[in-house]
Amino acid sequence: MTARLLVIGLALVFAASYAAAQVGADKRRSGYQDMGEALQKMQDDDTANPGMLFVQLGGQLWNRAVGAADKSCADCHGDAAVSMKGVAARYPAIPQGSDRPVDLEGRINLCRTEHQKAEPLPPENRDLLALAVYVAHQSRDLQIAPPYDPRLDAFRREGAEIYRLRQGQLNLSCAICHDDNAGKKLAGIVIPEAHPTGYPIYRLEWQALGSLKRRLRNCLVGIRAEAWPLDAPEYVALELYLMQRARGLKLETPAVRP
Amino acid sequence: MRVLVLLALAFVAGPAVAQQPAPPVVPQIVDDSIPRSLTGRPGDAARGRAIVASRSVGLCLLCHSGPITEERFQGDLAPSLAGAGSRWSEGQLRLRIVDGSRLNADTIMPAYYRIEGLHRVARNFEGRTILTAAQVEDVVAYLVTLRD
Numbered sequence: 001m002t003a004r005l006l007v008i009g010l011a012l013v014f015a016a017s018y019a020a021a022q023v024g025a026d027k028r029r030s031g032y033q034d035m036g037e038a039l040q041k042m043q044d045d046d047t048a049n050p051g052m053l054f055v056q057l058g059g060q061l062w063n064r065a066v067g068a069a070d071k072s073c074a075d076c077h078g079d080a081a082v083s084m085k086g087v088a089a090r091y092p093a094i095p096q097g098s099d100r101p102v103d104l105e106g107r108i109n110l111c112r113t114e115h116q117k118a119e120p121l122p123p124e125n126r127d128l129l130a131l132a133v134y135v136a137h138q139s140r141d142l143q144i145a146p147p148y149d150p151r152l153d154a155f156r157r158e159g160a161e162i163y164r165l166r167q168g169q170l171n172l173s174c175a176i177c178h179d180d181n182a183g184k185k186l187a188g189i190v191i192p193e194a195h196p197t198g199y200p201i202y203r204l205e206w207q208a209l210g211s212l213k214r215r216l217r218n219c220l221v222g223i224r225a226e227a228w229p230l231d232a233p234e235y236v237a238l239e240l241y242l243m244q245r246a247r248g249l250k251l252e253t254p255a256v257r258p
Numbered sequence: 259m260r261v262l263v264l265l266a267l268a269f270v271a272g273p274a275v276a277q278q279p280a281p282p283v284v285p286q287i288v289d290d291s292i293p294r295s296l297t298g299r300p301g302d303a304a305r306g307r308a309i310v311a312s313r314s315v316g317l318c319l320l321c322h323s324g325p326i327t328e329e330r331f332q333g334d335l336a337p338s339l340a341g342a343g344s345r346w347s348e349g350q351l352r353l354r355i356v357d358g359s360r361l362n363a364d365t366i367m368p369a370y371y372r373i374e375g376l377h378r379v380a381r382n383f384e385g386r387t388i389l390t391a392a393q394v395e396d397v398v399a400y401l402v403t404l405r406d
Contacts (some may be wrong), residue, residue, distance in 0.1 A: 001340045037306070115299065130294050149349045150342065155263065165377060167376075167377045167378040167379075168304070168376070168377075168378060168379055168380065168383075169367045169379050169380065169383040169386070169388060169391070170317070170388070171368050171369065171375075172366060172368070172377055176366050180366075181335050181366075184335050185332075185333050186320050186321070186333050186335065187313065187319055187320045187331045187332065187333050187335045188330065188331025188332060188333070189331070201306075220380075223378070224379065224380045225377075225380055226378050226379065226380045226381060227380070
């Protein structure tokens with residue numbers, strides 16, 4: 001009896017220290033942790049976070065009937081607080097009947113064309129970003145949780161390859177900056193670890209809400225690499241890889257970034 | 259706000275800063291250096307300093323710090339440029355700028371006078387070196403003056 005208790009006790013101690021070691025080992029940081037306190041406050045305060053205006057707009061669009069089908073998102077999905085909770089945490093994903101992954105904006109456009117019988121919205125369009133930020137906001141504080149789907153592996157691998165490719169006239173890779181030199185200063189800016197925790201984000205430099213694709217384009221242009229068009233599958237592949245890399249980190253949408 | 263503008267500048271790479279197509283200069287590498295000027299003439303240290311300080315031309319301070327006090331936002335991905343002229347000869351500095359991968363195959367420092375071996379270069383920079391031969395000479399002339 002005492003021996004059994006001892007074994008259980010020891011097991012508990014080991015489990016606890018294993019968990020502690022896991023926590024200790026996870027040194028990943030969201031870009032949030034690398035911003036100044038003023039920006040962190042702006043993000044945390046819903047009345048000061050400019051992204052929240054777009055969340056509100058998205059809420060209105062959610063309930064607005066559009067297209068030849070004259071249906072709103074709410075007509076099919078009901079209350080977003082229930083039906084959309086956790087969705088952004090598991091995107092990109094492969095839609096039913098397809099064999100290629102889409103990001104959240106791509107999924108929203110599929111709903112428009114297939115169910116609402118409306119035109120797809122162009123990349124970075126205000127309404128598209130508002131809907132995306134509204135949907136993603138329903139997952140705020142949830143952990144990033146890419147689904148188990150072996151069909152995604154090849155796309156994720158492609159993303160990992162792009163991430164490691166030295167490219168552009170400056171011959172740099174995402175990994176050089178965001179793995180090997182994260183936390184160091186590039187011309188005075190702390191290089192973040194590139195976790196896609198808060199997208200779409202309100203970026204002060206843009207004075208606007210923008211997608212992850214827009215952020216990735218900025219990095220590509222920075223190293224003088226040819227940026228893919230905004231609807232290119234390469235961004236979805238990169239996002240799949242980045243989400244895998246950020247698994248377990250909390251979503252912050254709408255995040256604020258410098 | 260000033261900080262934000264500088265951040266924006268750090269990542270601007272428009273066509274305005276595109277360099278001229280590389281003139282047909284083939285740098286002659288001898289051991290770990292390029293002893294002869296790419297243009298046959300010495301560079302101008304004052305112009306070189308301006309190139310090193312510039313976020314859109316030299317881009318050096320993205321990664322390096324250096325004795326250029328008016329530039330508040332400098333990088334720390336690379337050793338300080340202070341004293342580079344004491345540590346290295348003119349020819350060694352020239353090879354470092356032209357193509358540092360000849361000295362350290364894994365270096366992250368861009369090759370400023372090389373066009374081959376690059377991937378997915380943006381169309382407006384395709385076939386162009388980051389600096390012209392004359393600009394490389396200006397930068398080298400400046401680095402040589404950095405003695406401690």
